[in-house]
Amino acid sequence: MAKTLFDKHVDFGVRQANPFNGGPPPRLLGQSHITPTDLFFVRSHGDVPEVDADSYRLEVNGRVSRHLSLSLDEIKNNFERVAVNATLQCAGNRREELMAVQPIPHELPWGVDAISHAAWAGVRLRDVLAVAGVESEAALNLHVEFGGLDEVERLNNRFRYGGSIPLAKGLSPEVILAYEMNGEPLAPAHGFPLRTIVPGFIGARSVKWLERITVQDEPSHNYFQRKAYRLFASNARADTVNWDNGMMLGEMNVTSVICSHTEDERVGAGMIAVQGYALAGGGREIARVDVSSDGGQTWMHAELFNDTNPWAWTLWKANFELEPGRYQLVVRAMDTSANTQPQDISQVWNFKGYMNNAWHRVNVEAR
Numbered sequence: 001m002a003k004t005l006f007d008k009h010v011d012f013g014v015r016q017a018n019p020f021n022g023g024p025p026p027r028l029l030g031q032s033h034i035t036p037t038d039l040f041f042v043r044s045h046g047d048v049p050e051v052d053a054d055s056y057r058l059e060v061n062g063r064v065s066r067h068l069s070l071s072l073d074e075i076k077n078n079f080e081r082v083a084v085n086a087t088l089q090c091a092g093n094r095r096e097e098l099m100a101v102q103p104i105p106h107e108l109p110w111g112v113d114a115i116s117h118a119a120w121a122g123v124r125l126r127d128v129l130a131v132a133g134v135e136s137e138a139a140l141n142l143h144v145e146f147g148g149l150d151e152v153e154r155l156n157n158r159f160r161y162g163g164s165i166p167l168a169k170g171l172s173p174e175v176i177l178a179y180e181m182n183g184e185p186l187a188p189a190h191g192f193p194l195r196t197i198v199p200g201f202i203g204a205r206s207v208k209w210l211e212r213i214t215v216q217d218e219p220s221h222n223y224f225q226r227k228a229y230r231l232f233a234s235n236a237r238a239d240t241v242n243w244d245n246g247m248m249l250g251e252m253n254v255t256s257v258i259c260s261h262t263e264d265e266r267v268g269a270g271m272i273a274v275q276g277y278a279l280a281g282g283g284r285e286i287a288r289v290d291v292s293s294d295g296g297q298t299w300m301h302a303e304l305f306n307d308t309n310p311w312a313w314t315l316w317k318a319n320f321e322l323e324p325g326r327y328q329l330v331v332r333a334m335d336t337s338a339n340t341q342p343q344d345i346s347q348v349w350n351f352k353g354y355m356n357n358a359w360h361r362v363n364v365e366a367r
C-alpha cells in the first residue's frame with residue numbers, strides 16, 4: 001500500500017509537517033486493539049534526529065553508584081527482554097474541543113487522535129538502574145530524568161527534549177526502555193533506537209531517542225516538565241502565568257471517546273453501532289462505559305473489550321435503534337477508583353489545553 005511521510009498510512013492525518021505530527025482517522029483508530037505502526041499517532045516537539053545505531057550509547061548517571069554507558073547491543077544482550085502492551089496518550093488529546101470554548105494559540109488542535117496502543121518490547125528500567133546501583137530503598141522522593149537527542153526551540157532557547165518521573169514509578173516493572181514496537185525495531189518517528197515507555201502516565205514522559213537517564217533529587221528542570229505539561233487553573237493565562245503554580249502532570253485521568261461517528265454526520269435510520277475507546281490513568285482500569293443518544297438524559301452500558309491489562313485502553317461498543325431525527329451521542333466512563341468524567345467542558349478549560357476528559361459528545365442526524 002502507498003505510504004506517506006515517515007512511512008505512515010495514506011489516511012494518516014498529518015497535523016504539522018515540521019516538526020512531524022499527526023494521528024489516525026478516528027474511525028480506524030477505534031477498530032483494532034493494537035494500533036498498526038503506520039497509524040500510530042506522532043507527537044514530536046522537534047525534528048526527528050538521525051541516530052546511528054552502531055555508535056549509539058545510553059548514559060546512566062546522577063545519584064547512582066556506578067555510571068553506565070551502554071551500547072544498543074549491550075542493552076539488548078545484557079538484560080532480560082520484556083514485552084509490555086501499553087496505550088500512549090498525549091495530554092493534549094481533545095484540545096480541539098477546548099479551543100472551541102476559548103482560543104488556545106500556538107498549540108496543536110488535536111481531535112480524539114492523540115492516542116494509540118502498541119505492543120512494546122525492551123528492557124525494564126529497574127533492571128538497568130539495578131546495575132547502576134539504584135535499589136528500591138533509594139526511591140523515596142527521588143526522580144528519574146530522561147533526556148532525548150532531539151532539539152527544540154522555546155522562549156528563545158535551543159535545548160534537548162526531556163522530562164522525568166518519580167523514581168518509585170521508574171522502578172515499577174511496567175516501565176521499560178523499548179527498542180521494539182509491534183514486533184519491529186522502533187521507527188525513526190517513534191524514537192529509534194530507544195525510548196522510554198511509561199504506561200499510565202501522559203505520553204510526554206515516554207521520551208523518544210533516549211540518550212540519558214539521570215537519577216536526581218528533583219523533577220527535571222526541562223521546559224517540558226517545568227512549564228509545558230503542567231495543569232493550570234482556568235483563570236491562568238500565558239502572558240501572566242506563574243509557571244510554578246501549575247500541577248506537574250504524571251498519571252492520566254479517566255477518559256472515553258466516540259470514534260465511530262463525527263460531528264454532524266448523517267447516518268441511516270435504524271440500528272447504529274457506536275464505538276470508541278476508554279482509558280484510565282495510573283494502574284486503574286475501566287469499570288464501566290455509559291453511552292447516551294439523547295445528550296445524557298438516559299444511558300446504556302456499553303459492551304467492553306479489554307485484555308485485563310491496566311496499561312491498555314478498553315474499546316467499547318453500544319447499539320442504538322434510531323428513528324429519523326437529530327441525536328446527541330455522549331460517552332462517559334468510570335474507572336476502578338470510581339473516578340468519573342466531568343459533564344461540562346468549560347470546567348476543564350486551561351490555557352495549555354491539557355487533560356480534556358469532559359463527556360465526549362457527537363451530534364448526528366438519522367434519516
Ligand SMILES: Nc1nc2c(c(=O)[nH]1)N[C@H]1C(S)=C(S)[C@@H](COP(=O)(O)O)O[C@H]1N2
Nearest residue numbers: 041042043044045090148161203204207208
Ligand atoms: N525526545 C522526545 N520524546 C518525546 C517527545 C518529543 O518531542 N521528543 N514527545 C512526547 C510526547 S508529548 C508524546 S505525547 C509522546 C508521543 O509518542 P509517539 O510520537 O510515539 O506517539 O512522545 C513523547 N516523547
Ligand SMILES: [Mo]
Nearest residue numbers: 090091203204
Ligand atoms: Mo504529548
